[in-house]
Amino acid sequence: MNKAIPSAGVRQASAPKRGNPGRVARLNDFMRRWSWAVAMTVAIVITVGGLVVLESGRMRIAAEYEVALDAKGATTQLTELAAEIATLAADERAFVLAPEASRAAYAAHFTQAAARIRRIIASLDGYYHRKADDTALASFAQVSGAVDAQIAAGLATLSNPALGADDARALALKTPEGGEILESTLALLRLTEERRAQHALDSSRADQRISTFCVGALCALNIVLFLLLFRNLGIQLDKQDRVQKKLITQQEELDQLVFERTRQLEALAWHLQSVSENEKTELARELHDELGSILTASKMDVAWVNGKLKHAEPAMAEKLTRALANLDQGIALKRRIIEDMRPTVLANFGLVTALSTLADEAAQRNGWTVELKLPESDVKLGDEIEIALFRVAQESLTNAAKYARASGIEIALTLDAERVSLHIADDGVGIRAQDLKRTHTHGLLGMRQRVSARGGRIEIEPRVPHGTSIRATLPRERTDAKHAASLDTGIPLA
Incomplete structure (x- = not known):
């Protein structure tokens, strides 16, 4: 007993660690429903981020290429500056050594070289100020000062026309002060710019490799996300397909059940009508x-x-005469009731004669004109079919007399090898569409049930220009399937 209590406590303490099943279920349901949205959002964020990275890389590469181009341009200008300085010294020596007649050409060439040197120096000065490289700017300042001093010395030499042969030989043998320092400084500046250009090119290549890697990674990640998205979409479509198939199966089962119930109800209605007719x-x-x-x-x-x-009792005889008249009325009422329950003319003479007699009696009562299209001789259709058609005709003529305000009717009976059709039409006010949809019109409902119970169909519709048309079509004999349906329901056939 002492050991059981701690073990229970351990189980109770460890139970909360299992997590909340409801929360997990909600999370799983959320992922099933919205995983596509999450995947699309992540793909969009990654794509936008990749585009930002690529654009920044492109800007860096462009800037590095611009730095490399500027450095290459500065290197070229430094080389041109060194060449122009050499040209300047050569022109100064040539001016001193040349005869006085040809010194003007050398002086002009010196002046042009000096102008080109000033333009190059101005351009390089702007370049080094843009770069803000203090070391290179200081070195270039020394170069600029030395070049300015050399130009000034050369201009002083050109402006002295009294130079003699000894001065010319001394100048020719003279090495400019600081010439080696100037050349080494220019070489150092060229080397610096070449290194700057090479570093910019190396950086741009590295950025290109990084951009290529980012593009590849971005494409691979997007492909993975889209594969997951389409997989999830396929799962959802498969699930919807299974649900759709299940719904179709349930619908088919429901339709089959409705069909069976309809067959049973039709058999029951047929049985009840048969029982009613028998009664x-x-x-x-x-x-x-x-x-x-x-x-x-x-x-x-x-x-x-x-x-x-x-003769003996006139008063009593008068009462008896009235009683005889009442008995005659009772006998006539009895005959009408019997005719309504089971028309003797139908039982004795057949459907054609019964329809003709029914139409004539209705025409006499209502003042109608009658047009009959009946077979010349009577036909045998079976008691159920004949009584169903007779009741449809009886109800149709009753409705025409009550509601249609008709002046004429048409009755037609047509037959073929499989079906018999009864068509009754009047020229009255016609039936309204809403009356056809009403469920409490017992006359129309009774006709429909009576015809459908025997496997037929009835069509009730307005006529053009006015009036009502009723057409009942029934099979001439009940099929074996109809008997089987009746037997399946357990309802005995009359």
């Missing part, structure tokens, strides 16, 4: 046999009594 037939038979016998016997008895009391 109506049975009730009509009971009314005809039982109630008809009672009313007929009562009428005969009342008529016999009325004949006996006609």
